[in-house]
Amino acid sequence: MRRLFLFFFCSLALPLFSFGQNALSWDAVSDQPVPDWVKPVDFSEEIPSDEIWRQGAIVLLSNLQYHHQFQQQYVHVVVALHSRAYVDRFSLIEIPFEPAYEEVILHFVRIYRGGKTFDRLDDCQRIISLKNERSEILLYENKQSLSLAIDDVQRGDIIEYSYSVKGQPFYLQDRLSWRFINELGLCCKQIFRRLVTKTEVAIEMGESEGSISPSVQDIGGGYSEWIWEAKDVEAVEKEDHLPTWYDPSPMIQVSDGLQWEELAEALLPYYTFTDPVSEEIRELVSEWLQNYPFEEAALQAVRWVQSQVRYLSWHVWGDPWPALHPNEVFQRRYGDCKDKALLLITMLKLMGIESFPVLVDTNHRYKIAEYLPAKFSNHAIVGIELNGKAFFVDATHEGQGGSLDHLQIPPYGYGIALKEVGGGLITLPVSNDSFTIHLLWDFQIDVSQNRADLHYEKKCFGIAADSWRGYLRDVTLAGWLEDIERSYSRYYPKIDLIGSPELIDQFDSNELSVSLDCSLEGVVTQNEDSVSFSFKPFLVSRLLPSYLQSERGSPYKLDFPLTLQDSMTLNFDVDVAEEVGNKSFFYSGSCLALKFELLRTGDRQFVVNTYYQTFKDAIMVDELEEVIEQLKLFQEELAFSIDLASPCSP
Known part of the structure; x- marks a missing residue:
C-alpha cells in the first residue's frame, strides 16, 4: 500500500519580505489552467454591508484542495475589500515555495467591479525574492517567494485569485500528514477544504475544539475525497499575552498513521x-x-x-x-x-x-x-x-x-x-529553578537628610546566569549602570554611584553576580505630622502578569522557568513606630507561587522578603479567577509603608 506525506500551513495573505538576487528560480514558475482534478466551488458576490463596514473586508471563499498523487495543493481565494488597509494587503499576493522540490503554478487573478470582470494575471508585476524573514537572527536559506502586485485595485473591489504549489520535501515523499488552520483574522462566508487520497489509505484525524467534521465519499478510480465545509465563519480574535503554543483558530490534522519513530528514521x-x-x-x-x-x-x-x-x-x-x-x-x-x-x-x-x-x-x-x-x-x-x-x-x-x-x-x-x-x-528535562535570580538590598537610611546609602547585589543562577552573561557581553557594565540610573531616576530625584560595580562570574558552577553601591535622595515621604518609608519599584512587580481579566477566554503566557527572590534589609537612624510589626502573605497554586514577608528585627531594622516562582508557562482559563485574586492581594502587600518616629528636618 502506497502511503504519502504532506505537511501544509494555510495562509492566504503574507507580508512582503526583502528582495534578494541569488539563484532566483523563475524556471519553477508557470501559468497553467486550473487542474482537472480540482472540484469547482462557486461563491456568492452578495456582501452583508454591516459586516464589511465593521471589518473593512470579508472573505467570500477560502478554498484549499490537495491531491496526493500529484503532490499538488490548490489555493483559491475570493475577498471583498472596503478599507484601504485591506486593499493594500490583498493587492499583493505572496506565494512562498522551496525551489529545491516545489514549483508554483499560477491559474488566474480577477477583479470584479461594477458588474464587470477584469482578468489581471498577465498584467501583474512579478518578483521572486529570497524569503529571509529571519535575517535578523542570521538565517539565510533558499526559500523563495513569488510576489504578484495586482494593478488598479480599488475600495469596493472583489479580488479572486488561484494558484497551485506542486512538490513535496525529499525526506518523506510517500506519507500523508496534513493540517490546516483558519488564520485570516476575517469573517469568511464559505470555507472549503478537500483532500483527494487513495481509498485504501487508512486515515487518522486529529481535531481541535471548534473544528469542522468532514464528509467522505468514493469518487472512483480507487480514490476517495474528504471534504470539510463551513458557512459564515466568524473571525478568530486573538487575545494578547498568548503562549506560543496556543492558537485559538480551529485546527485539523490528517495522517495515514505516521509514527514518531518513522519520522525520525526518515x-x-x-x-x-x-x-x-x-x-x-x-x-x-x-x-x-x-x-x-x-x-x-x-x-x-x-x-x-x-x-x-x-x-x-x-x-x-x-x-x-x-x-x-x-x-x-x-x-x-x-x-x-x-x-x-x-x-x-x-x-x-x-x-x-x-x-x-x-x-x-x-x-x-x-x-x-x-x-x-x-x-x-x-x-x-x-x-x-x-x-x-x-x-x-x-x-x-x-x-x-x-x-x-x-x-x-x-x-x-x-x-x-x-x-x-x-x-x-x-x-526533555526541565527544572523549575533553572532560571533563578536573587536580589539583595542593604539600605542605610538617614531620615533627617532624606537620603540613603544602598549596597545592591544581583545573583543569577543557571539559565539566568547564561542570559545575564550574554547581556553584559552585549551591553557592558556601563550600559547596565545607565539602565539602573534611568529606571530609578523616575522614583528618586538624585542617584549617585559610589565607586565601580563589581562583577563575579563563577563560570564552572554557572553563578554570576554583579553589585554596586550608590546613594539615593528623596527616600522618605514627609507629611505635616508623619514621616514614612516605602520602597519602589520591586523587580517582581514588573514580572508579574498584568492586564489579567477573569473574562479572558485564552491561556495567559507566563515567563517560565522563573524564580525571583528579593531580600531587603532596612536600617533606619531613628526609631520606627511601635505599631509597625510583622506581616506576611503566601500563595502557592498550580501555576505560580507568591510570598511576602515584613519582619521587624530591631527598633530600627526591618527585613523584607519577596518571592515569585512559576511552575508552568501559562495560566489556564479555569485558573484565572483565583490567580487574579491572589495577585491583587500580593500587590497590596508590595505597597507597604513604614511609619517613622521622627520627621525630617526642614
Missing part, C-alpha cells in the same frame, strides 16, 4: 555523514583528550562549538534540510543550529561518546505530544549519553556556564531524537 539521513572527518578536527579532539579528564574533554568540545563557531545559516543554493558537513563548518567557523549540532556530535563521537541530534519546536513545545506526528521543529540541539545519564546541550548558546550535567536548555518539552535505535519523540 529524517536521520539528513543528519548523517559517511565522508571522513578532517585531520584538523581529529587533532583538536585528541588534544582535549590528552589535556583534560574525559568528561571535561567533552565539555571542552561543547564550549568550543558554542563560542568558536558563530551562528549564521547560509543554505541558499539548494535543499535547506541537510546540515553542512562538519569539516566545512569547522573550516568556515559558522553554521546554523543543525550545522553546529552535527559538528559537536562529530567531536563527541570521536571521543567515543554516544550523541545524536534532537529536533525541537520552540513554539509548540509541550503541545507536540498532543498532535499527530509531523515535522514540528525549528531548532536542533544535541543529546548526549554518558555514564548512564542523558544530557541535552544547545550548541548555539554562547557563554553557557556549568558542568556537563548542569548545562541547561529552555523548556522545549519534547524533541524528535534522530538515532538508529530509540529514535522518535522524547521528553
